[in-house]
Amino acid sequence: MVRGPMSTNAAWALIRPGCAGPPSPASGRRTARRLFCFFFVVLGLGVSIRCIPAALVAPEPTPIVYDRNGAFVTQIGAHADYGYWPLRAVPERVALATLALEDRRFFSHPGVDPRAVLRAAWRNLFGRGRREGASTIAMQVAHMQTRAPRSFAAKILEAATALALIARHGHEAVLAHYLRLAPYGNGSHGVAHAARFYFDKPAEDLSLAEIALLAAVPQAPGRMNLFRERGLASARTRAKQALAYLREHGLVDTTQVALAERQLATLRPVGAARRLDALHLALRYDALIREGAIAPASPQDPRIHASVDLALQEQVASLTRRYLSLWRGAGARQAAVLAVERGTGAVLADVGSSDYRDSRDGAFDFTRVQRSPGSTLKPFVYALAFERGALRATDILSDIPEGASGVDNADGLFLGPMPPRQALANSRNVPATNLLRRVGLEANFRFLHDLRLHDVEAPAESFGVAMAIGALPTRLERLVAAYGALAEDGVLSDLVFAREQRRRRSIRVMSSDTARLVTSMLADPLARLPSFPRYGPLEYPFAVAVKTGTSQGYRDAWTIAFSRKAIVGVWLGRGDAGAMNRLSGAASAARLAHAVLAHVHGAKPGDLAEDSFPAPDGRxxxxxxxxxxxxxxxxxxxxxxxxxxxxxxxxxxxAPAPFAAAVGPVALAITTPEHRTHIWRNPEQPETLNRLALKATATPSAQQILWYVDGEPFALAEADATVYWPMRPGTHRIQARLPMRQEGSRVVEITVE
Known part of the structure; x- marks a missing residue:
């Protein structure tokens, strides 16, 4: 067989790897003798075809991932070996062009071409030009299936296997298998994969010029790299030979060949070989496919239709790098962002770090790394309390020092009594931990597990009430999905990365009433006062529910924000879990989240939308x-x-609440202790027993009393309950007040020795 204008070195390598340049007369004679020997050995092996393994074997098809707009994202394969897509049927013109360049007498020989062997021997013995091999399509299939090193013995075995392949499977099946295995450069194998990879169309839709160009590549896929100008020019030269052969032998209409020759002059691939700027995203899809979470709909067309928008992905990555640069001086090294479409859960952008190649922990995908979530779990503590009936929207919670519990607020301040809306929006720690304690550690631990925020097997007691303020680690991707349950009326669903993704059944984790009520609290800018000033990064020109979080020691800064259109989650921190310099979620991550969500909405400065979240039904x-x-x-x-x-x-x-009943004046009086009482502490008693009982009366009756000690709120209790104050030396002033009212008792002064 004549292989066409193959380079001397490439042709000689088929027979004797490692040699370079034209052979000497002696080496030419050795080659010719080997070819004659090869011919007769193969004839001898022909009688024992039945003993030769001759299955048609190909690796599994490897998917190509495209974004929601059809842009190439990545392809998934082992060791950069891609393709191997099966063909439903071999397109006639693909077969003709391939055979014109690779094996013109394919259908007239049994797998080994005697004429090609004899001609190659003659030319290698007496010729002075290019050396020739004699590999047929069937022999190439045998070689591609075994990938044995080039040697004379391997050539003999390939030839015998080629005879067996044709005898057992027939010419059509062997040709189809060749077109599944043949290398087309840049990791692409098989014409079906190459057609999609280079021209984004099925092999059946390729033009004659595109077919000829692809048919040229398998001879030397490295040299004929279609993504390089020199390689493209070499492939065009060889493609013209295929077109000329088709015209000369009347296999294709001359008008079509002439059109293909004109098109070939300007033809170039429309595909892209790599997108290293989105490497974390490529690895995400690689993992999902290998784990079986995403599978192509058809082995004949193993495309994956990803949910991401590559243009948005690149813009979000650019915003991430820009904002991160502002905080590097404060110790921030990395940031991660997830943007998810509301309603579908489709991931629009997935930025695992500022840059995979960044030496400062860039190779970590921080959307999937477990970190302390700070206060971002608080909305779920409130949600469970509402679900269990342990909390009503009109209740009063207490943000006062808790003494031995050790719970403090990030700002070191206490705001006293406040309704749940204000306590959650201000992200106060004391009310949240008290709620968690009231509903139960185990109940909250299970609820957070039901929300898929963790899969920890340890007992709930090992985290204590601190699980409400960051002790229970989670991941950004899990946090965004859990906030999706708040955004979607209490229904929890998987994040969606591709149309072909296998998803778990969506489950209801809370009532619509609770989800909408908590959402309204997170979206209320007035409720965030005084902890979060107006018109900062937590306010948007459209309705947004937002929650920030900061872990202990400023190791992690978080913000989760969702609108009617999207959910955005942001994490900021360091790969070594080191502390940043007082970078809170509100001061850092919230600004990046604001920029991303505004970009998703296309909001411009000065825009103001009159939208809002749906109100809870029946309220x-x-x-x-x-x-x-x-x-x-x-x-x-x-x-x-x-x-x-x-x-x-x-x-x-x-007013104007339709059923708001204003409570009349209430008289408060402290009954214990008496005014100007002198008390001596017992130094031999444990500190926990050195307590002073506080009691008061209310006329008419009141529901709750707020106790103040030295002008600071100390405890909120039922009106008839006894409250115990841990005594400390000095003179102190004690007063009982009504929550949210001006009424108060006479101040009682005591001295503790």
Whole structure:
């Protein structure tokens, strides 16, 4: 067989690897003798074909991943070996062009071409030009299946196997298998894969010019690299020979050949070989496919239609690098961002680090690394308390020092009594840990597990109430999915990375009422006062529910924000879990989340949308009083709350709430201790027993009393309950007050020795 204008070195390597340059007369004679010997040995082996293994074997098809707009993302294969897509049927023109260059007498020989062997021997013995091999299509299939090193013995075995392949499977099957295995450069194997990889179309839709160009490549895929100008030029030269052969032998209409020759002059691939800037994303799809979470819909067309938008991915990655550069001086080294489409859960952008090649921990995908979530789990603590009936929107929570519990707030301050809306929006630690304690450690631990935030097997007690403020580690991808349950009316679903993804069944983890109520609290800019000032990075020109988090020692900064359109999750920190210099979630991650979400919405400066989240069904808006007024109980500060009609607010309500009943004046009196009492502590008693009982009366009766010691809130308790204050030396002033009201008892002064 004549292989066409193959380079001297490439042709000689088929017979004797390692040699270079034209052979000497002696080496030419040795080659000729080997070819004659080869011919007769193969004839001898022909009688024992039945004993030769001759299966048609190919690796599994390897998928190509495209983004939601059809842009190439990556392809998945082992050791950069891609392709091997099967063909439903071999397109006629693909077969003709391939045989014109590789094996013109394919259908007239049994797998080994005697004429090609004799001609190659003659030319290698007496010729002075290029050396020739004699490999047929069937012999190439045998070689590609075994990939044995080139040697005379291997050539003999390939030839015998080629005879067996044709005898057992027939010419058509062997040709189809060749077109599945043949190398087309840049890791692509098989014409079906190459057609999609280079021209983004099925092999059946290739033009004659595209077919000829691809048919040229398998002879020397490294030299004829279609992504390089020199390689493309070499492939075009060889493709013209295929077209000329088809025209001369009347195999294709001359008009079509002429058109193909004109097209060939300007033809170039439309595909792209690599996208290293999205390497974390490529590795994400590689893992999902290898784990079986994503599988092509058809082995004949192993494309994966990814949910990501590569243009958005690149823009989010650019924003990540830009904002991270602002905080590197404060010790931040890496950031990760996930952007997810509302309603579908489709991941739009997945940035695992600022840059995979960044020496500062860039190779870690921080969307999948477990870290302390800070306060980002608090909304779920509130959600479970609402679900269990342990909390109502009109209740009053206490943000006061907890003494021996050791719980403090990030700002070191305590804001006293406040409704749940304000406590959650201000991210106060004491109310959250008290709620967790009230509902139960085990119940909260299981609920967070049901939300798929963790899969820890340790007992809940090992985390304690601190699981509400960051003790229970989780991942950004899990956190974003859990917030998706809040955004989607209490239904938890998997994040979706591709149309072909196998997803778990969506499950309801909380009622729509609870999800909407908590969402309204996270979206209320007034409720965030005074901890988070207005018009900062937590406010948007459209409705957004947002929660920040900061882990102990400023090791992690988080923000999760969702609108009617998307959910964005941001993490900022260091790969070595080292501390940053007072970089909180609100001061850092929230700014990046704001930039990403605004970009997703296409928001411009000055834009203001009149949208909002849906209200909880069956609830009515009521204005709750945050501070008592001087004129008949009128409120100077209020928050709007969504209240069930059968719930009576614990705090005073301001008009125009339809059922708001203002509580009348209440007289408070401290009964224990008495004014100017002198108390001596017993130094031999344990500290826990050196306590002073505080009791008061309310006329008429009140629901709760807030105790103040030395002007600071100490405890919120039922009106008739006894409260114990841990005594400390000095003179102290004690007062009982009504939550959210101005009424208070006479100040009682005591001295402790």
């Amino acid at each position: 009515v808006p009521v204005e709750m009083c945050l501070s008592g007024g001087a004129n008949g109980g009128a409120c100077s500060e209020t928050l709007m709350e969504w209240v069930k009609p059968n719930e009576r607010p614990a705090a005073a309500l301001a």
